[in-house]
Amino acid sequence: MNLLTANRLQQLRKMNGYSQEVLAEKLGISRQSVSKWERAEASPEIDNLMALAKIYGITIDELLDTSNDKVIVANTNKKEKDLKGKIKSLLSKANDFGIYPNTAKALLIFPFPIIIVILYIAMSMIFDIWHPLWIVFLTIPMYYRFAIACKANNRKVFMLLMPVPEFIVTVFLALGVLTGAWGYACILFIIIPLYYWLAMFIKK
Numbered sequence: 645m646n647l648l649t650a651n652r653l654q655q656l657r658k659m660n661g662y663s664q665e666v667l668a669e670k671l672g673i674s675r676q677s678v679s680k681w682e683r684a685e686a687s688p689e690i691d692n693l694m695a696l697a698k699i700y701g702i703t704i705d706e707l708l709d710t711s712n713d714k715v716i717v718a719n720t721n722k723k724e725k726d727l728k729g730k731i732k733s734l735l736s737k738a739n740d741f742g743i744y745p746n747t748a749k750a751l752l753i754f755p756f757p758i759i760i761v762i763l764y765i766a767m768s769m770i771f772d773i774w775h776p777l778w779i780v781f782l783t784i785p786m787y788y789r790f791a792i793a794c795k796a797n798n799r800k801v802f803m804l805l806m807p808v809p810e811f812i813v814t815v816f817l818a819l820g821v822l823t824g825a826w827g828y829a830c831i832l833f834i835i836i837p838l839y840y841w842l843a844m845f846i847k848k
Contacts, residue, residue, distance in 0.1 A: 649708055650684035656700055656707070657682075671695050743802050748794035756787045776821040782814040803843040809836050 657667055657678075664682075668675040671692055680686035688696065697707045742748060760780055768774040789807035796802040812832050819829040 647684045650682050652708070653688075653696070654682040656696075660700055662699075667699075670699060742795035742797055743799065744794040748791050751787070751791035751794065757784050760784055776818070779814060779817055779821070782810060782817070786810045786814070800843065800846045803846055804840065808839045812836055 657664070662670075664675045664678045668678045671678075673692065677686065677688075681688055693704050693707060697704045700707065760783060764777055764780055768777055786807040789805060789810065793802050793805035793807075796805055812835055816829045816832050819832075820826040823829075
């Protein structure tokens with residue numbers, strides 16, 4: 645076998661997405677045999693040529709025609725569909741990626757809102773503190789903001805998604821209601837711009 649034919653066999657195999665092992669398995673021969681064909685150290689027998697032509701969806705003449713540089717790829721539509729399927733599968737799993745994917749998944753599954761409702765009703769009925777215990781409901785958006793932050797793909801995004809504003813508002817309301825020091829509690833809001841300003845300096 646000449647070198648041009650050997651190169652064509654190698655090109656056809658690669659363009660159709662087969663490794664030497666896979667192609668050899670389809671032909672029922674050893675990988676070394678395929679390797680020898682592609683190094684022009686041996687020639688495939690007629691039955692192997694027929695099998696190769698069938699696998700690639702071309703004739704034997706086209707298989708051995710080195711004058712045409714265009715390589716015909718078999719099952720192109722199928723390969724494109726397979727590739728699209730793999731991409732779609734990766735995209736569907738994108739939400740599983742992040743700094744703390746397992747933590748995020750566990751938090752999203754946990755019935756936190758139900759626990760808060762039960763806690764609020766039980767504590768209010770036992771201790772008659774409907775007000776200001778309603779503040780505990782503000783922990784629900786904080787909880788889910790933190791869960792989403794765990795799915796961030798870098799630490800800067802993680803920090804920017806943290807529920808800092810919700811936390812500050814909750815503390816402000818709690819201090820204001822319990823102590824009446826609304827004026828002093830307003831100082832807490834300075835933390836919000838400072839936090840985001842510092843978060844921007846974190847490297848990805």
